Amino acid sequence: MEFVEYADSEMMMIDLADRLASELRAAIAADGRASLAVPGGTTPGPVFDTLSAIKLDWDKVHVMLTDERWVPENSERSNTGLLKRRLFTGEAAAAHYLPLYAEAERPEEKLEALQQALAPHLPLSVVLLGMGADMHTASIFPGADRLDAALHGDETLVAMRAPGAPEPRITLSAKVLNDAMRRHIVIIGAEKRAALEKAQGLSPEEAPVAAILKGATVHWAES
Numbered sequence: 410m411e412f413v414e415y416a417d418s419e420m421m422m423i424d425l426a427d428r429l430a431s432e433l434r435a436a437i438a439a440d441g442r443a444s445l446a447v448p449g450g451t452t453p454g455p456v457f458d459t460l461s462a463i464k465l466d467w468d469k470v471h472v473m474l475t476d477e478r479w480v481p482e483n484s485e486r487s488n489t490g491l492l493k494r495r496l497f498t499g500e501a502a503a504a505h506y507l508p509l510y511a512e513a514e515r516p517e518e519k520l521e522a523l524q525q526a527l528a529p530h531l532p533l534s535v536v537l538l539g540m541g542a543d544m545h546t547a548s549i550f551p552g553a554d555r556l557d558a559a560l561h562g563d564e565t566l567v568a569m570r571a572p573g574a575p576e577p578r579i580t581l582s583a584k585v586l587n588d589a590m591r592r593h594i595v596i597i598g599a600e601k602r603a604a605l606e607k608a609q610g611l612s613p614e615e616a617p618v619a620a621i622l623k624g625a626t627v628h629w630a631e632s
């Protein structure tokens with residue numbers, strides 16, 4: 410794991426967006442196309458704002474979330490809603506979106522169809538992940554009902570419920586995240602830095618982020 414510390418989160422988001430854009434350009438140059446997975450939650454909005462304005466061949470990029478909360482897109486908890494407001498504007502509006510949500514009461518009803526749509530775009534060229542202070546990443550939560558499948562299974566997507574999550578979740582598995590060519594984690598604040606340090610001494614069952622740290626670059630700023 411590489412740990413990059415920044416003077417502040419504004420600089421971090423600009424630098425990170427530039428880095429993601431360079432990696433997407435390199436993937437397009439090598440393969441004629443690229444795939445990118447990004448997190449939801451409260452952290453990545455500013456990196457989306459910067460990335461969305463960067464010129465690259467966005468029409469050759471397929472974008473998906475690392476995970477989704479099973480709520481309609483107009484819910485303020487929808488990661489899809491965040492992506493549409495903050496990333497798919499400006500230059501990045503030309504990118505192709507691969508949804509992790511479809512209208513249904515339970516994620517299990519749509520899992521197979523969503524999974525099939527992702528398959529042609531794997532392995533991912535670039536993945537950006539967030540992390541919660543409880544050491545979950547994507548929607549791989551400690552104590553989740555399908556934690557074993559998400560950490561150790563071969564499936565692309567896993568639907569699950571977790572004590573720390575108010576709604577059902579759908580998440581890329583650790584296998585898909587670890588198969589990505591480039592993997593970045595973005596975190597802000599002393600609490601998350603302490604959680605990341607703690608995770609390095611724990612099992613992935615206790616600290617799911619530990620499952621994807623090897624080979625990842627962690628980007629951190631205090632505030």
Ligand SMILES: O=C1O[C@H](COP(=O)(O)O)[C@@H](O)[C@H](O)[C@H]1O
Pocket residue numbers: 447448449450451452453475476477478488538539540541542546547548
């Ligand atoms: O629920 C989620 O949480 C994590 C971390 O979110 P943050 O608000 O602490 O940045 C996020 O990475 C994930 O995509 C999201 O669904």
